[in-house]
Each structure stands twice: as C-alpha cells, then as structure tokens.
Amino acid sequence: MESSVQSLGQDGSSRLLASGLGWRRRAVNIVMTALIAGAFVLAMLPLFSLVFEVAKRGIPGLSLEFFTEDARGVVGGGGASHAIMGTLVITGVAAVISVPIGIMAAIYLNEYGTGRLRRALTFFVDVMTGIPSIVAGLFAYALFEIFFGPGIRLGVMGSVALSVLMTPIVIRSAEEVLKIVPDHLREASYALGTPKWKTITKIVLPTAFAGLVTGVMIAIARIVGETAPLLVTTGVVDSMNTDPFDGRMQNLAVYAYNEYRSPGVMKQAAYDKAWAAALTLIAIVMILNVAARLVYRRYKTEIR
Amino acid sequence: MLGAATKKQKRSDSEPGAETGRGEMSESRPTPATSTEAAAVPGRRAKTIEVRAVDLFYGDFQAVEGVTMTIEPNKVTALIGSSGCGKTTFLRSLNRMHELTPGARVQGEVTLDGEDIYDGRVDPVAVRRLIGMVFQQPNPFPTMSIYDNVAAGLNLNAKKVSKTQKDGVVERSLRGAHLWEEVKDRLDKPGGGLSGGQQQRLCIARAIAVEPEVLLMDEPCSALDPVATLAVEDLIAELKNRYTIVVVTHNMQQAARASDVTAFFNLDETGKPGHLVEMGPTEEIFTNPKKKETEDYVSGRFG
Numbered sequence: 001m002e003s004s005v006q007s008l009g010q011d012g013s014s015r016l017l018a019s020g021l022g023w024r025r026r027a028v029n030i031v032m033t034a035l036i037a038g039a040f041v042l043a044m045l046p047l048f049s050l051v052f053e054v055a056k057r058g059i060p061g062l063s064l065e066f067f068t069e070d071a072r073g074v075v076g077g078g079g080a081s082h083a084i085m086g087t088l089v090i091t092g093v094a095a096v097i098s099v100p101i102g103i104m105a106a107i108y109l110n111e112y113g114t115g116r117l118r119r120a121l122t123f124f125v126d127v128m129t130g131i132p133s134i135v136a137g138l139f140a141y142a143l144f145e146i147f148f149g150p151g152i153r154l155g156v157m158g159s160v161a162l163s164v165l166m167t168p169i170v171i172r173s174a175e176e177v178l179k180i181v182p183d184h185l186r187e188a189s190y191a192l193g194t195p196k197w198k199t200i201t202k203i204v205l206p207t208a209f210a211g212l213v214t215g216v217m218i219a220i221a222r223i224v225g226e227t228a229p230l231l232v233t234t235g236v237v238d239s240m241n242t243d244p245f246d247g248r249m250q251n252l253a254v255y256a257y258n259e260y261r262s263p264g265v266m267k268q269a270a271y272d273k274a275w276a277a278a279l280t281l282i283a284i285v286m287i288l289n290v291a292a293r294l295v296y297r298r299y300k301t302e303i304r
Numbered sequence: 305m306l307g308a309a310t311k312k313q314k315r316s317d318s319e320p321g322a323e324t325g326r327g328e329m330s331e332s333r334p335t336p337a338t339s340t341e342a343a344a345v346p347g348r349r350a351k352t353i354e355v356r357a358v359d360l361f362y363g364d365f366q367a368v369e370g371v372t373m374t375i376e377p378n379k380v381t382a383l384i385g386s387s388g389c390g391k392t393t394f395l396r397s398l399n400r401m402h403e404l405t406p407g408a409r410v411q412g413e414v415t416l417d418g419e420d421i422y423d424g425r426v427d428p429v430a431v432r433r434l435i436g437m438v439f440q441q442p443n444p445f446p447t448m449s450i451y452d453n454v455a456a457g458l459n460l461n462a463k464k465v466s467k468t469q470k471d472g473v474v475e476r477s478l479r480g481a482h483l484w485e486e487v488k489d490r491l492d493k494p495g496g497g498l499s500g501g502q503q504q505r506l507c508i509a510r511a512i513a514v515e516p517e518v519l520l521m522d523e524p525c526s527a528l529d530p531v532a533t534l535a536v537e538d539l540i541a542e543l544k545n546r547y548t549i550v551v552v553t554h555n556m557q558q559a560a561r562a563s564d565v566t567a568f569f570n571l572d573e574t575g576k577p578g579h580l581v582e583m584g585p586t587e588e589i590f591t592n593p594k595k596k597e598t599e600d601y602v603s604g605r606f607g
Binding site (some may be wrong): 114182185186187188190191192193194195198199202203205207301302 | 431
C-alpha cells in the first residue's frame with residue numbers, strides 16, 4: 001500500500017491523469033450538451049411565447065368590472081363574472097361526479113380486480129382517455145335530451161360531459177398512485193387481523209392521499225378549459241347563473257370563443273375581454289398545478 | 305369454529321387478570337381489545353399449531369410439499385433452509401397470508417389448538433388476529449406516529465378503546481418490545497424516523513399489541529445490523545414466555561442461538577417443491593442430525 005503511494009509520488013505520473021481528457025471526447029461533450037440545451041429551449045419557447053402573448057393581450061381587458069359584472073344587457077361593456085362563476089360551478093360539479101367514481105374505480109382495479117374483467121376495464125379506461133371532447137359533449141346532450149327534450153341547455157349537462165372526460169384521467173392517476181403503495185404495508189395491516197376494506201380505507205388511501213389529491217387537481221386543470229363539449233351542453237348566456245340545474249350557464253372558454261366570434265360593435269373591447277378570459281383560464285390552471293404541488297409536498301408520505 | 309374459541313379465550317383471560325378499566329369494556333368487543341389486559345399477565349396460554357400434509361402452490365407451481373409438523377407453545381421454532389425452499393411460503397400459510405398472493409393455494413390441514421384454520425367457515429381475518437406476523441423488512445405505517453403504529457391493531461379493529469386503555473397497551477407493547485425507553489419522549493413522531501432496528505422492534509410491538517397467541521417472524525433480523533439483531537434476538541427469547549414463536553431465518557447461528565426447535569427445509573432441485581427434511585430440538589439438529597442432508601447444510605457443505 002505504502003510503496004505504491006510512493007511510486008506514484010516519485011515519478012509524478014498517475015494512471016488516472018495519464019490519458020487526460022481527450023479533445024475528441026470534449027468536443028462531443030460540448031456538442032451534445034448544446035443540442036440537449038437547444039432542444040429544451042425549443043420546447044420552452046412556445047410556452048413562454050404563449051404565456052407572454054396571452055398576458056400582453058389579456059391584461060388590458062382585465063378590470064374590476066371584468067371580475068364583478070356579468071354582461072347582461074350591455075353593449076360592449078360588462079364583465080365575465082358569470083363566465084368565471086360558470087367555469088367554477090361546472091368544473092366543481094364535474095369533479096364531484098368524477099372524483100368518487102374515479103377513485104373507487106381505481107380502488108377496484110388495483111385492490112380487487114383480477115383477470116379478464118380487470119384487463120378489459122383497464123382497456124376501456126384507456127379508450128375513454130382518448131375520447132374527443134366534442135363526443136363527450138354530444139353524449140351528455142343526447143343523454144339529457146332523452147329526459148328534457150331537444151334544445152335543452154343546463155350547467156349540469158356540461159358537468160356530465162366534462163366528467164366523462166375527467167373520470168378516466170382520475171382513474172388512471174389514482175391507479176398509479178395506489179400501485180406505489182407497497183404491498184408490505186397491506187400485509188402488515190392484514191397481519192394485525194384487519195379486514196381488507198379497512199386496510200384500504202385506513203392504510204392504503206391515507207398513504208396515497210397526497211398523490212390522489214395531486215391527481216385530482218391535475219385532472220381538473222386538464223378539463224377546466226374545455227370548450228367544445230360545453231358549447232353544445234351549457235349554451236351561451238350573458239347573465240349570471242349559479243344554479244347548474246336551471247338554464248344556460250356561461251363559462252370562460254365559451255365566453256372567450258363567443259367574444260371573438262361575435263364581438264358586436266365595440267370590436268376591440270370584445271377581443272380584449274376574450275384574451276382576459278383566456279388569461280384567467282391560464283391563471284386557474286396554474287393555480288391548480290401549484291396547489292397540487294404544494295399539497296403533494298405538504299402531505300406526501302415517505303414510502304420506502 | 306374459531307370465533308367461539310375467541311370468546312372462550314376472552315373469558316378465561318378476564319377472570320384472573322382483573323385490573324383497571326375492565327368495567328368500561330363491553331361484552332361485544334372483539335378479542336384484541338379485550339385481551340389487551342392479559343398482556344401484563346404472565347403465563348398466558350400460547351397455542352400449539354399442528355400442520356398435517358400441507359402442500360402449497362402458486363398457480364401450477366408447487367412450492368412446498370407434504371409438510372407435517374407440530375409447533376409447540378412457548379418455544380421458538382426456527383425454520384431454516386436454502387433460498388427458495390419454501391420456508392417463507394410455509395410460514396405465510398400458518399396465518400393464511402399465503403392465499404393473499406393471486407393464484408396461491410393451500411392443501412392439507414393446519415390447526416390452532418385443534419381448530420382447523422382453513423375450515424371454510426373460518427374468516428382469515430380472525431386467524432390473523434390470533435396469529436400475528438413480523439416481516440423481513442421493517443414496515444411501520446408511514447402515515448402514523450410511533451404511538452399510532454403500536455395502537456394500529458386497536459384502532460383498526462376494535463370498536464372503541466378508551467384513551468387510557470390505549471395508552472396502557474402502547475406502553476406495555478413498547479416495553480415488551482424493548483423500545484419504550486428509546487421512544488417514550490417522541491411517541492407522536494413518525495415511525496419511519498426510527499433506525500432500522502428500532503423500526504423492527506416497533507413492528508414487533510405493533511404485532512404484540514393485538515395480543516396474538518402465535519407470532520410468526522419472517523427473517524426479522526435480515527435487514528438489521530448485528531447490534532440490532534442481538535436486541536431482537538433477546539426480545540424473541542423473552543417473548544416465547546408468552547407466545548408460540550416461529551422464525552424463518554437464513555442465519556444458522558441465529559437459529560442455533562435463538563431457537564428451541566429447528567426445522568430444516570430443503571428442495572431436491574430448483575423447480576421442485578421444498579419439503580421438510582428434519583425437525584427436532586435445535587441442539588440435536590446442529591450437533592447430531594439424523595439425516596446427512598441436514599448435517600451437510602448446518603455444517604456448510606451443501607448438496
């Protein structure tokens with residue numbers, strides 16, 4: 001040991017330093033680093049440009065009035081409070097429908113389901129994830145048309161349409177989260193003589209809690225900006241409506257679309273409001289995402 | 305039926321062990337909560353497990369073949385044998401954990417003091433309340449504090465247990481697992497914050513808090529350092545006064561040190577089912593085994 005250390009010191013040569021960093025390897029390293037960084041910048045550019053553009057065009061349309069007034073009987077003026085409220089109500093009801101169904105379905109798939117039925121369900125969940133949103137809208141419309149006749153427009157119809165889109169997302173994310181709850185925790189619980197349902201409600205779900213909440217929030221963020229299914233289900237309206245079971249209900253996405261499609265006489269004001277609505281939507285999505293992260297960080301369970 | 309025995313046990317416990325808080329307990333409460341008072345009562349009755357011609361399968365694959373043995377109360381029975389010989393599978397069949405694996409099947413008979421635990425009318429949940437288990441990897445519940453981990457069995461299964469009663473069970477169990485002194489000031493901290501050895505003792509405390517009659521341990525020390533291993537071994541030696549203990553171990557010295565009875569499992573070749581080669585007093589198995597196979601294994605000459 002000692003002698004080898006000495007021999008290294010004496011002739012000053014080290015096997016570690018001998019080859020040095022070859023120029024070729026250095027060059028390849030620089031090129032690859034540049035390529036990867038370039039790809040990253042390329043991917044980020046549209047995002048920043050989009051946020052920047054929406055902010056630039058949306059901010060002029062923002063005003064106190066935008067958040068507090070609806071657009072009933074005004075020409076060119078008015079606000080989007082009815083659309084904001086509509087978005088919150090429609091999405092909220094959609095979440096109320098989707099979250100229990102989605103989480104229970106995920107529990108079934110991960111904790112109970114076996115064999116063919118399980119595989120079939122997983123397959124259909126995958127298919128559902130890919131349903132075009134307009135199809136979900138038409139489905140909800142067709143469903144309600146059976147009971148209420150043609151031309152029906154209700155906030156809750158939009159919620160049903162959105163929940164068709166949201167449920168598979170919730171199932172998927174909840175399933176993934178339940179999957180990473182280690183089996184040894186379930187077994188530890190069983191070994192105490194705990195029935196399966198209690199193991200799930202008291203051990204598995206609490207352990208997965210942070211991930212479940214995060215998944216739900218991201219699913220909400222994913223559907224909050226849907227336009228097409230709401231066009232055919234909730235309709236277009238200028239006045240505030242907080243009751244999803246009574247009449248048409250505006251929402252931000254449709255509001256933005258509508259301000260652009262039929263701006264009326266005061267074109268610029270309408271365009272500004274469309275952009276402001278878009279900005280508000282982005283803000284909502286961002287808040288949901290940040291909240292999801294915070295919840296995750298606050299409540300995550302260390303799983304080994 | 306097992307449920308009946310549970311009730312009987314409850315009564316026999318409650319006669320000599322009359323202590324505090326008994327008046328609050330209702331008749332309908334399930335065993336773990338009720339018999340907790342017995343934790344302090346020395347010499348409570350551990351149970352005998354009789355295994356007759358047990359075959360264990362994973363789907364079409366037979367993992368264990370034709371095991372017959374008697375596991376005696378108040379003794380530590382060690383299961384030794386090379387990897388893949390089915391010791392762990394066999395252990396898991398003793399409290400019906402084996403069947404949790406999809407496709408797993410059991411043939412044969414396992415009785416706990418004469419009652420068949422695989423009787424169609426027996427709820428596996430009831431079996432596991434009487435036959436607890438400690439796992440290879442310490443697995444405290446990550447969402448729970450140290451206190452809640454120990455009280456988990458009560459919280460999850462008992463109808464209602466008063467706080468004082470629960471405090472008593474937690475302290476007794478932690479003392480029983482030689483962990484009390486180390487954690488008494490931080491019972492509200494998460495169990496995951498403890499060292500590996502402490503976590504394993506926490507898991508033992510959690511297992512004994514529900515007052516099982518038999519304690520199964522699946523290589524309880526394999527994830528622990530030598531000091532922690534010794535602590536757990538000491539604990540096992542003490543626990544046998546109150547429980548029937550079965551330990552799977554890869555560590556021959558551990559089997560020699562910590563067990564009274566040793567059962568050697570082996571398999572003829574990979575892919576063939578494992579079987580019980582020989583079972584007897586630990587000293588005999590290690591010094592004077594009847595079969596050559598056993599002698600080769602315990603002396604380190606395999607095959």
